[in-house]
Amino acid sequence: MKISFLINNIYGIGGTNRTVINLAEALAVHHKVEIVSVFRRAATPKFDISSRVGVRALVDLRPGSADRGAPGSDEPSEVVPRQEEFSAQYSRFTDERIIRELKKTDADVVVGTRPSLNLFVAAHTRDGALRVAQEHMTHLAIPLPVRAEMARVYPRLDAITTVTEADARSFMENTPIAGLTVVGIPNSVPRPAVQPSDGMRKIVVSAGRMHRIKRYDLLVRAFGSLSEEFSDWQLRIYGDGGEAAKLRALVTELGLNGRVLLMGGFSPIESEWAKGSIAAVTSSAESFGMTLVEAMRCGLPVVSTDCPVGPREILTDGEDGFLVPNGDVRGIAWGLRRLMGDESLRREMGEAALRNASRYDPAAVADRYVELFQEAARRRAAAVRGYREPAVAARRATDRASVPPATLRAAAVDVTTDGAGWLRFNAEGPGEGRHRWQFVLRHRPSDGERRPDFPVRTSRTHLENGGTRYTAALGPSALDELGDGRWQVTMGSPRSAAIHMKAGIRDTRTLVDARERALRRPSPDPILWNLPYAQANGRLMLRTVRREEHAECTGVDIGAAAVTVHGVLCGDRRIHPGALFVVSRRGRHGRNITVPAQQLGRQGFRAEVPVREVVDQRLERWEDWDWWFQPDPDDRHKVRVCHLLEDFPDVKGAYAYPSVPLVGDEASEHFVVHPARPVWVRPYCSASGAMAMNVVDR
Numbered sequence: 277m278k279i280s281f282l283i284n285n286i287y288g289i290g291g292t293n294r295t296v297i298n299l300a301e302a303l304a305v306h307h308k309v310e311i312v313s314v315f316r317r318a319a320t321p322k323f324d325i326s327s328r329v330g331v332r333a334l335v336d337l338r339p340g341s342a343d344r345g346a347p348g349s350d351e352p353s354e355v356v357p358r359q360e361e362f363s364a365q366y367s368r369f370t371d372e373r374i375i376r377e378l379k380k381t382d383a384d385v386v387v388g389t390r391p392s393l394n395l396f397v398a399a400h401t402r403d404g405a406l407r408v409a410q411e412h413m414t415h416l417a418i419p420l421p422v423r424a425e426m427a428r429v430y431p432r433l434d435a436i437t438t439v440t441e442a443d444a445r446s447f448m449e450n451t452p453i454a455g456l457t458v459v460g461i462p463n464s465v466p467r468p469a470v471q472p473s474d475g476m477r478k479i480v481v482s483a484g485r486m487h488r489i490k491r492y493d494l495l496v497r498a499f500g501s502l503s504e505e506f507s508d509w510q511l512r513i514y515g516d517g518g519e520a521a522k523l524r525a526l527v528t529e530l531g532l533n534g535r536v537l538l539m540g541g542f543s544p545i546e547s548e549w550a551k552g553s554i555a556a557v558t559s560s561a562e563s564f565g566m567t568l569v570e571a572m573r574c575g576l577p578v579v580s581t582d583c584p585v586g587p588r589e590i591l592t593d594g595e596d597g598f599l600v601p602n603g604d605v606r607g608i609a610w611g612l613r614r615l616m617g618d619e620s621l622r623r624e625m626g627e628a629a630l631r632n633a634s635r636y637d638p639a640a641v642a643d644r645y646v647e648l649f650q651e652a653a654r655r656r657a658a659a660v661r662g663y664r665e666p667a668v669a670a671r672r673a674t675d676r677a678s679v680p681p682a683t684l685r686a687a688a689v690d691v692t693t694d695g696a697g698w699l700r701f702n703a704e705g706p707g708e709g710r711h712r713w714q715f716v717l718r719h720r721p722s723d724g725e726r727r728p729d730f731p732v733r734t735s736r737t738h739l740e741n742g743g744t745r746y747t748a749a750l751g752p753s754a755l756d757e758l759g760d761g762r763w764q765v766t767m768g769s770p771r772s773a774a775i776h777m778k779a780g781i782r783d784t785r786t787l788v789d790a791r792e793r794a795l796r797r798p799s800p801d802p803i804l805w806n807l808p809y810a811q812a813n814g815r816l817m818l819r820t821v822r823r824e825e826h827a828e829c830t831g832v833d834i835g836a837a838a839v840t841v842h843g844v845l846c847g848d849r850r851i852h853p854g855a856l857f858v859v860s861r862r863g864r865h866g867r868n869i870t871v872p873a874q875q876l877g878r879q880g881f882r883a884e885v886p887v888r889e890v891v892d893q894r895l896e897r898w899e900d901w902d903w904w905f906q907p908d909p910d911d912r913h914k915v916r917v918c919h920l921l922e923d924f925p926d927v928k929g930a931y932a933y934p935s936v937p938l939v940g941d942e943a944s945e946h947f948v949v950h951p952a953r954p955v956w957v958r959p960y961c962s963a964s965g966a967m968a969m970n971v972v973d974r
Contacts, residue, residue, distance in 0.1 A: 829961075
């Protein structure tokens with residue numbers, strides 16, 4: 277059987293893309309499967325797709341493509357109602373491309389994946405193919421004019437699916453289609469490649485696009501109400517979108533900077549779920565609830581709002597999580613408190629979540645779709661003379677559940693850290709042939725001086741699917757040679773140029789524990805840190821740190837007119853009475869301002885940042901002042917205050933601090949240029965991890 281999925285843009289990121297890929301991969305074990313993307317805006321899909329699933333696009337919108345501005349692209353679509361969410365993307369030109377594809381397809385089954393495309397599938401797919409509509413949206417969220425067009429065209433379909441049973445009932449009640457039953461089949465989520473969470477790290481995780489429907493504001497307020505009771509817990513929210521700025525402002529308003537971290541987008545996300553001990557989903561509406569299942573498959577209990585559809589079909593309240601009233605901050609806080617305050621309950625519910633979520637395995641969901649296709653084919657054969665049901669190949673014991681990447685460039689490298697400072701690399705590539713590939717680290721200098729390549733001893737294992745598995749381990753002793761820097765993770769061979777590898781899973785949860793240990797009991801040994809991360813283009817990098825001494829920033833408190841910094845001195849130096857905190861102006865007019873630092877315990881320190889003095893001494897409308905710590909007042913040697921020891925790369929974005937408006941204590945020497953009005957002082961962490969503040973006269 278050949279199955280063709282028609283999707284809007286498989287090259288982007290979204291829940292529909294993810295679940296369609298999961299289903300396509302599972303079906304492709306026993307069937308021929310392709311994904312046809314209407315639009316192409318990138319060179320490759322954001323999500324990994326194996327070579328077993330064909331991928332092609334109908335309209336290429338990349339820069340320089342002939343399809344950009346093609347005749348008819350400025351005329352509205354005659355198929356997609358203007359009230360449909362993506363209608364502006366469709367035109368007479370795209371109509372022609374989609375219709376031509378559907379009329380000439382050789383697929384046995386064509387599956388549309390949103391209302392706009394389902395209208396095309398119903399009206400224009402060739403008669404010899406089964407026509408199936410997937411509805412990923414909550415039915416009542418579809419505008420009435422679109423539902424009216426669905427009622428007119430959908431009778432030509434052979435089957436309709438929704439992602440929940442509740443929405444299937446809603447569909448049949450509100451838009452009944454004569455002769456068709458709407459079937460609820462859930463989205464699928466593969467078993468994660470990471471080990472489940474152990475429920476020990478005091479982190480609450482939430483993930484999804486930054487959209488008002490996700491109601492992250494409720495989650496932040498609920499977490500904030502518990503911040504004093506659970507002062508050692510952290511909330512991490514992953515996702516991109518237009519609501520991020522508003523949410524960041526709310527975090528600042530509630531004084532939760534450093535406690536609530538906005539992490540941005542992250543893929544693959546399972547490693548980040550596994551770092552947490554609790555998942556939170558606070559949406560006002562969900563069509564399904566992919567994030568719930570993802571979190572459960574990583575062993576996390578979930579606190580979720582009880583949306584009209586979705587979560588209540590996934591969670592078993594009180595067994596693998598808590599369903600709390602929709603839109604209720606106190607209810608969300610109640611669920612979080614129950615789990616934050618009870619480690620044994622977290623573990624018990626996490627085990628139940630792991631067990632219960634197995635029903636969403638792609639193989640099980642794919643079987644339900646095959647049954648749906650076969651039943652639709654039997655109905656078609658009984659009603660249409662001459663229609664022949666598509667052949668379904670018998671399953672064989674030799675059918676492979678996985679296939680190797682077509683090229684090494686398409687392979688992804690998974691990296692795991694451990695508590696002893698090791699990194700372990702794992703990549704599955706095509707058959708090696710004449711090459712003997714090995715991992716090679718290539719220095720990416722910031723100062724123009726490139727260090728020699730660093731080969732990593734690599735083991736190769738032949739796989740039953742015809743591919744080769746490459747594994748390697750990088751120990752902490754390697755940092756003696758790697759030092760402070762950034763390194764590309766490549767694969768090299770004597771017969772080929774090095775290939776900068778794609779980032780797969782980065783399981784860095786042990787770095788959460790390593791940071792806690794390093795700051796609780798600072799060692800006199802050198803500071804070693806090795807963080808794998810992905811560039812914006814998806815390529816794998818390492819951030820390596822080796823320092824004899826290091827001052828780690830552990831907190832920045834922002835008051836009405838004051839900034840306080842907390843830190844820990846690591847390495848072989850000790851804090852002496854009279855230690856100093858120093859701010860240093862960058863540029864040719866350098867200046868140092870020092871203030872006393874208070875010693876906290878053996879190696880901790882605290883200081884009031886001299887923001888008023890900085891305002892008085894400013895020379896330009898925009899200045900940057902770096903932060904330093906001087907452990908011994910009699911030794912002028914200073915240590916840069918940094919925020920380096922984290923399990924994620926974008927410390928600058930996650931720890932974003934608000935600005936403090938100040939007027940200096942005395943008239944500035946440069947009052948003509950800088951009149952006495954508020955000057956904005958904002959602490960920040962640079963991309964390299966160094967702490968500083970900018971001083972801006974607006």
